[in-house]
Amino acid sequence: MNRLLKKSSVIIKQAFIALGLCCVDLPVAVAQIDSLSENYSQPKYGFHHKVFRIEYVAPTVFMTYGLMSIKNPVVRSQVMNIKLELQRNHPKKFPVDDYSQYMATAAFLGLEYAGIPAKHNLKQRLFTGSVSHIIMGSVVNLMKQTMxxxxxxGSAQNSFPSGHTATAFVGAELLWQEYHDRSLWYGVAGYAVAAGTGFFRMYNNKHWLSDVAMGAGIGIMSTKIAYWMLPMLDKQKRIIPGNYLLVPTYDGKHSGISLLVNL
Known part of the structure; x- marks a missing residue:
């Protein structure tokens, strides 16, 4: 365990250095966002809203880093060094990531039944949960096939991006959106589990850091887009009849989400 913790600290440090390669202009970007947003007064989910714009910086940085790793030799070298550091004197695998990817989504759906009210009602949460997973799954599978x-x-040529990590970060952002107003710790816990999922994908030698970064960005961005689309649900007055349940699925090779409806 001590060896694992030591490796974790080293990898986290190197990961931040690597991510820094594509973040050098971030302060300027944020300043421009602040300047532009002052001239607008838009609805909560509008693209010109200040908070909306700043929140999109992080997933954009993650995805930019992931894409840079494909062609940029400096980033590729850093990714390889992190992989070698993780696999040095590697004792054994911990397949906890096969299960932790669903934990935040389960909390997003279940905390209300534990007496902790969510920000939105069940119909709205089913909408955002379904849309975010559909967007994430479509993008991840398309990129795996085309890149x-x-x-x-060396087991397969479908490493980029990490589907496990994308799934975990969808759940983390869903949890953040619904519960951070009640307590920041719900969101922090969700993101901690998602980050842990990404780390163990690398530790178990299934993914590169760039795969994990891209997956994280896709997961966060997919969920933010789903919440941006949420007003469409009320405008069209779409109603799902009867009893319904959103269930994550995993068959050993593929992950997904199922909507069960009792008509």
């Missing part, structure tokens, strides 16, 4: 990258363990 083949060999996994670190």
């Amino acid at each position: 083949p990258v060999m996994r670190p363990d």
Whole structure:
């Protein structure tokens, strides 16, 4: 365990250095966002809203880093060094990531039944949960098919991006959106589990750091788009009849989400 913690600290440090390669202009970007947003007064989910714009910086940075890793030799070298550091004297695998990817989504759906009210009602949460997973799954599968990258363990050429990480960060952002107004710790816990999922995808030699970064960005961005689309649900007055349940699924190779409806 001590060895794992030591490795974690080293990898986290190197990961921040690597991510810094594509973040050098971030303060300028944020300043421009602040300047532009002062001239607008838009609805909460509008693209010109100040908070909306700033919140999109993080997933954009993650995805930019992921894309840079494909062609940029400096980033690729950093990704390889992190992989080698993780696999040095590697004792054994911890397949906890196969299950932790769903934990935040489960909390997003279940906390209300534990007596902790969510920000939106069940119909709205089913909408955002479904849309975010559909967007995430579509983007991840499309990129895996069109941008083949060999996994670190050489098992397949579908490493980029990490689907497990994308799923985990969808859940983390869903949890953040629904519960951070009640307590920041709900969102922090969700993102901690998602980050842990990404780390163990690398530790278990299934993904590169760039895969994890891209997956995180896709997961966060997919959920933010889903919440931006939420007003469409009320405008069209779409009603799902009867009893319904949103259930994450995993068959050992593929992950997804199922909507069960009792008509």
